[in-house]
Amino acid sequence: MKLSIENLTHCYGQTEVLKNISFVVPSQRIVCIVGPSGCGKSTLLRMIGGLEKPTEGAVLQVGELPEGSLNPLTFVFQDFALLPWRSVEGNIKLVLEGHNLPTARVEEIVCDVLARTRLSDFRNALPRQLSGGMKQRVAIARALAVNPAVMLMDEPLSALDSQTRELLMDDLVDLWQREPFGAVYVTHNLAEAVRLGHLVVVLSRRPGRIREIVEIDMPLADRGLGNQVLEEKQKYLWEAMREEARAADKELING
Numbered sequence: 329m330k331l332s333i334e335n336l337t338h339c340y341g342q343t344e345v346l347k348n349i350s351f352v353v354p355s356q357r358i359v360c361i362v363g364p365s366g367c368g369k370s371t372l373l374r375m376i377g378g379l380e381k382p383t384e385g386a387v388l389q390v391g392e393l394p395e396g397s398l399n400p401l402t403f404v405f406q407d408f409a410l411l412p413w414r415s416v417e418g419n420i421k422l423v424l425e426g427h428n429l430p431t432a433r434v435e436e437i438v439c440d441v442l443a444r445t446r447l448s449d450f451r452n453a454l455p456r457q458l459s460g461g462m463k464q465r466v467a468i469a470r471a472l473a474v475n476p477a478v479m480l481m482d483e484p485l486s487a488l489d490s491q492t493r494e495l496l497m498d499d500l501v502d503l504w505q506r507e508p509f510g511a512v513y514v515t516h517n518l519a520e521a522v523r524l525g526h527l528v529v530v531l532s533r534r535p536g537r538i539r540e541i542v543e544i545d546m547p548l549a550d551r552g553l554g555n556q557v558l559e560e561k562q563k564y565l566w567e568a569m570r571e572e573a574r575a576a577d578k579e580l581i582n583g
Contacts, residue, residue, distance in 0.1 A: 329391040329400060329477035330355045330510070336375060336385035338368070344535040345371055346382075351529055351541060353478060355391065356508035360521040362565060363531030364573040369514045370482055372536070376512055377401050377480045389477070398427050398474040404481045408463040410455040416442070417451040420470045437473050444503060445469040461492040465499065472503070478510035485520060494553070497523050501548045522561045523551050530565060533572045540568055 331353035338346045345368040353359045361369050374380040376387050378401070393400055402423070403409075410419050417438055424434050442448045445465045455463055464484060471479050485493045497520065503509075515521055521528045528542040544561055551558055 329389055329393050331376065331478055331512070332388040332390055333376060334386050334388065336372065336382045336387070338371060338375065338380075339383045346375075347535040347537045349385070349531075349536065349538060351527075351538065353510055353512055354526075355477070356510055357526040358504070358511040358513055358524050359527045359529060360513045360515060360525030361529050361531065362515060362518060362521050362569065363536060364533045364569060364575075365516070367531045367533050367572075368536035369516075369531060372531075373480050373482050373512060373514050377403055393477050394475055396475050397477060398424070400477045401480055402471045402474050402476040404464075404467050404471050404479055404484045406483045406486055408455070408460075408467045408487075410463055410466060412455050415452050415454055416447055416458075416466050416469075419455070419466055420473050423470055423474050441469040441472045444472065444506065445499070459492070460488050461496055464488065464496060468500070468503070472509075476509070478512060481511055481513045483515055484513075486516065493517075493520070500524060501551070504548060518562045518565050521565065522558045524548070528561075528565060530568050532569075533575050539572070542568075 333349060333351050336346055336349040337344070349372060351359070361372060363369055371380065375382045389400055411422065414422065420438050420441060421434060424437060442451055445468055447465055447469055450458065450462065455466070458466070467484070485496050488496065501524070513524060522544060525544055528544065530539045530542065531537065532539050542561065542565060546557060
């Protein structure tokens with residue numbers, strides 16, 4: 329299944345936040361969204377996920393869902409959104425409740441995503457016993473449990489330190505290589521965008537419009553640290569949004 333985002337425009341009262349946003353999220357590809365602070369990245373993600381209705385435009389799901397998919401779309405948030413009184417296993421099972429799955433099938437799914445995210449030894453741990461990186465792995469495992477066509481990821485690594493962020497990016501690449509998934513990945517970090525994105529959508533300052541869509545035609549497995557091509561892509565993205573970012577910062581300071 330692919331997503332077709334068509335002419336999305338959104339306003340909060342008299343304030344126009346997004347203007348005529350159109351792009352496609354191809355099946356089993358990661359599309360990163362970057363842009364200056366306040367340009368509407370997270371608002372766009374909420375509209376794609378159906379949490380917010382756009383003032384104009386539409387988000388279309390085109391094609392067949394993956395076999396066994398329970399939800400076409402699912403979110404991974406910056407703040408992990410784990411229930412503190414539930415174990416790792418219990419947090420993952422939360423998204424399977426209400427689907428009337430046999431107990432054996434639930435156990436099969438939980439064991440599979442725990443293994444894929446290297447959490448099998450922590451299935452009985454509570455969130456307070458886990459590091460930030462481990463908590464985000466649980467959130468990713470929970471998203472994978474419903475076998476979505478597209479994961480909607482809202483700055484999922486921004487709350488983590490740089491070392492943990494690098495490890496989690498490696499984890500995401502490994503997960504994608506083993507079983508490709510689609511994703512819309514919002515980030516302010518251009519290094520993340522070029523490491524993970526097959527396409528990078530660059531938004532202008534508010535109202536957010538698409539300035540450019542940059543394709544990165546390189547296998548994810550080849551995008552390690554120190555890759556000169558990626559460094560050039562990152563530099564290109566920054567040059568594309570530098571003046572927009574400077575202007576956006578002035579607008580935020582001046583209210």
